[in-house]
Amino acid sequence: MKYNKTDSVTLLMMNKRMNLMKQSRQENLIYLAVWGLLFAAPLLSLYVRTVSDANVVFNWAEVFLVWRMLAIFLLLFLLHNFLLAPLLIHGHRRVTYFSIVTMVLAAFIVYQCSTKPDRRMPLGHRPPPRMEMAGKPRPPLNPRHHKGFRRQLPPPLVNERDILSVVVLVLMFGANLGIKGYFRSRDDRKRLVELEHQNLEQQLAYLRYQVSPHFFMNTLNNIHALVDIDPAKAQETIVELSKMMRYVLYEGEKTNVPLTKEMAFLRTYITLMQLRYTNKVSISLDLPSQVPDRSLPPLLLISFVENAFKHGVSYQRESFIEVKVAIVNDVLMFSCRNSKADVPNDEKGGVGLTNVRKRLNLLYDHDYSLSIRDDADVYTVELNIPLS
Structure with a gap:
């Protein structure tokens, strides 16, 4: 039988694709389990609260609010997992990866700042009414002298919530890289063992x-x-x-x-x-x-x-x-x-x-x-x- 080098190379490429697909399935099962637990957490938490306290009503608005926040992280995770992480793990394009990740983090911070609630005066607080004396309007009081007055300040550029969200996002990207790196190193070890086995057989022959x-x-x-x-x-x-x-x-x-x-x-x-x-x-x-x-x-x-x-x-x-x-x-x-x-x-x-x-x-x-x-x-x- 004549040896065909092209067929051998094609077979090796097919085996490599099959290994990558198997690796991807195992990764996706891990990610699916983790994100499933995250999205189920608010439901379970609210359910436990309603069971333990009769005054608490199951409010889907709270659940949707948490899900909305998780959905943003999920979208960023999918972007990192399928587009950005392969640049570093498989392509070794470090400069490109860190540049894009930096831009993603900056865009995330801008989004957080643009959607944060304004800092307003306390609920129930009203400015002091104008008093009239002897048919004449009383001059308004100096608001600074009013006891319940609190100066309304513009919201800060970055608060604790923004910092915590960025830290969580960075940790999420790092965990994604760690899992991908683990599967990649495991696949490399398997291929190394196969190459050593083939080399051993050739040397013995x-x-x-x-x-x-x-x-x-x-x-x-x-x-x-x-x-x-x-x-x-x-x-x-x-x-x-x-x-x-x-x-x-x-x-x-x-x-x-x-x-x-x-x-x-x-x-x-x-x-x-x-x-x-x-x-x-x-x-x-x-x-x-x-x-x-x-x-x-x-x-x-x-x-x-x-x-x-x-x-x-x-x-x-x-x-x-x-x-x-x-x-x-x-x-x-x-x-x-x-x-x-x-x-x-x-x-x-x-x-x-x-x-x-x-x-x-x-x-x-x-x-x-x-x-x-x-x-x-x-x-x-x-x-x-x-x-x-």
Whole structure:
């Protein structure tokens, strides 16, 4: 099937739109619940007052007065939520956002000042009547000398109600930004986790494909050496190699494989390698008699064994390779000891060990232990990994 880059980009854009729509629905449910409680508050408050006090009459005018004030804040909230907040949260246009918000706040203050009630004289207060004496009108009293007189002042430009309304509006905008920022950061974290997961899968696939050619290169060299020495064993080796290739091709692509299959693959590999060497090389394999129904990543242990054969076999003197696997409390305890060849290999562990370290870090992070001891005559590897 031919890979189409355009289709992939379109699919990613569709997924992004779906995530944004889902995020928007969750936000709207929160806003709907909050504003529903705010609009229901005056109704509940007045109802409680009428129930607790028989002299209080349920007056819809009071409710509509509060609703009128809330409606103004609701309109400003909708303006901020759908037009202004995205400028900062999604567009990162800080200057534009703060400029428009400043103008909105200024317009709100002007509206508050233009609709505030005038400060008037107290109810029931009347100017003193003119008194007539002896048929002549009495000169009016100086209003400043009247006891009940209070000078009528123009309403102040900004009072406590205006300041409180602006503070509430600013807090409302801040809460809206906080909620939007939370959903945006949560969405970013999800996308980051997805990208890390995809990157992990790509790296693991790359490392598996790198291990396989390296492994088969050495195995084919072994078969080539057996063709002239013992053709029958060479044929037997080809059959075993076909089983191993089938395992690598069909099981190596999986995330985890049964522990029994990995143990069988390890046993087949060591059996194949034993055909190449003489009695001067002591090879021992200790596997558990009963393998639990657990799984582990494929081709994880073979690199250590392959490295032991590559760097631990000496043709001038006796050498040994010891491989042991034990299962304790769902933890695989693997150890591989081998003698060191007289002439050290310049590759220092080859491609396999480098890749297996990377795979362990990607798969288990810190939930594993790997100990490698490079002594004078013995090279020891001990690995403990949890089984799934």
